[in-house]
Amino acid sequence: MFLGTVVYALINSIALALMAIGFNLTFGISGVANFAYGALYIFSAYTSWMLLNLLKLPYLLSAVISILLTALLGALMYRFVLQRVRGQALSEVIATFGIGLAILELFRYLGFVGFEYNLPVFIDNSFFILGAFVDMQRILIVVIGILLISGLWIFTHHTSLGLAFRGIAQDERTALSLGIDSDWIATVAVSFGAGLAAVAATLIIPLGSISPGEGYEVLIKALAVCIIGGLGSTGGVIVASFIIGFAERFTDAYIGSHWTMMVSLAAILIVLIVKPSGLFGKQKELEERI
């Protein structure tokens, strides 16, 4: 029981990190809190479902196409909406929330609800690990999650585009004077975040079914992880996913599933009151509270 919970908590933590990393990347670089994040996640899942079942494309191809389409949607969203309200936090939040609402409710209106709306697992197989029954998809989540996060670290530290990303995040005006186009970088950052949401959806959705309600939950989970870890800090996201991932599974196993969501919400509240920048956020004391 205990070891099994630990194994599942580990998998849950990596899945949480995958869900949150895109939101975190977008916020860390462009400063846009993308409240349409959950909608983009669901959008990519439905797109691959449609490509797979209506156009009969092979699964891998439809997954890749849906990831690219979601990234494109993110870029368009920045170019046509967010760029015009850049820097006004409230307007950004309301605009992205409005877009997310429109996408999710459109799918609900079109009747995309039910158990037939799910994606197949990549490889149907399962193992016993430490006395727990673990299927291949969950192992894939762990492997690809670790690869993706380390890949992202290499990208932001050792490629010129990645360094430009970090430059904009650190000091936008200095970056501008060095010839980095901040609007272009922010477009790419929002589009990258959307693409990462799509990757997470492709990996995690096969464990359940697709539903518009899932979009809101993914958004809340991504927010929880990012707030606790510190908005914009990659190390923080990983640590926070482990904290929430373990706390969730253990409350689920030992206290009751009603309390699962409470744990992350209470954790957010405590962190926001005690240290608003999160565990690993950079200290900007006067910007957060006075």
Added chain:
Amino acid sequence: MEKRKERIDRGIKARSVDIFALSSWREMLYLAAPRLIPIAGFLILPLILGLYWQKVLLSVAVFALLAISWDILAQTGMISLGQALFFGMGAYTAGILNHYWSWPPLVAIPAATLLGGIICTVFLLPVLRLRGIYFSMVTLIIPLMLVRIVEATKIFGGTEGLTGIAPLPSKWIELYLIMGVLMAALFGFRRLLASDYGLVLKAICDNDRSVINAGINIYWFKAQALFISSCIGALTGAFMTHVYMFVGMPVFALDYSILPIAAAIVGGPGTLAGATLGAFILVPLSEILRGIGGLRIVFYGLFLVVFIVALPEGIFHYVQRKYNQFERWVEVE
């Protein structure tokens, strides 16, 4: 040849508003009409509308009050994403007072207004120091959490809620009570915010550190603004409990947080009148769009985006500018 737009105050505005030299009916009307038309509307609308639209008017007034409460907080620099907290607190307090101790509605509503306001203020006191988006996130999360607590602990009826709550004596009392409250809140708080007290609140929004510098205790003022705002929210909640004769988890729904913000944004933030105007546009609109089912929420989301991008100042500021000023194109010298 380059041209720019020049805006100049109308003569009638300068005479009647700035100098306050009223010498004709026209000038008096210019000053009074913007105030008298809404008042007349609030008083006459309940009489001429049918039963269905009277119910719509009721929820218009409730959302207008919630938007006013949001706007007062926003003017003090606290952007709340969770008006549902205030609404739900008031609703549950009134429900409990009536269900367990059977207080009559006309006593329970004022009591729940005060009690709900006090509870919300005490609840949020620890986060008064938070600024900007951090305060917003706390307010977004608290209602979500309260729903889970009610669900998990099954207090106050749990998922089923409290039923059998006493209704208000008649529908006319319902309508005119909420219309009266709306008028009092709209004009009263507009006056309050135009006074020196309101100036302090607005200054806290603009630059809180320089207000501290002036020797003013901003936490005390922020707590007062929070109390005013949460009292208005709690009042609407308590009122709706007695109208629906039911209180349950839906009172913490996202609708009660998002629609007031949308109303304030569409109508124009920072004036209270804009928030009211926004509610009078959005709520009937979503009622008309009810026919197309779930699609109306889609339109509603897109509407929000279009307004934020195309007319960020809101309708009220736009109309006010047209009313007070004229525009002409002049050459750039």
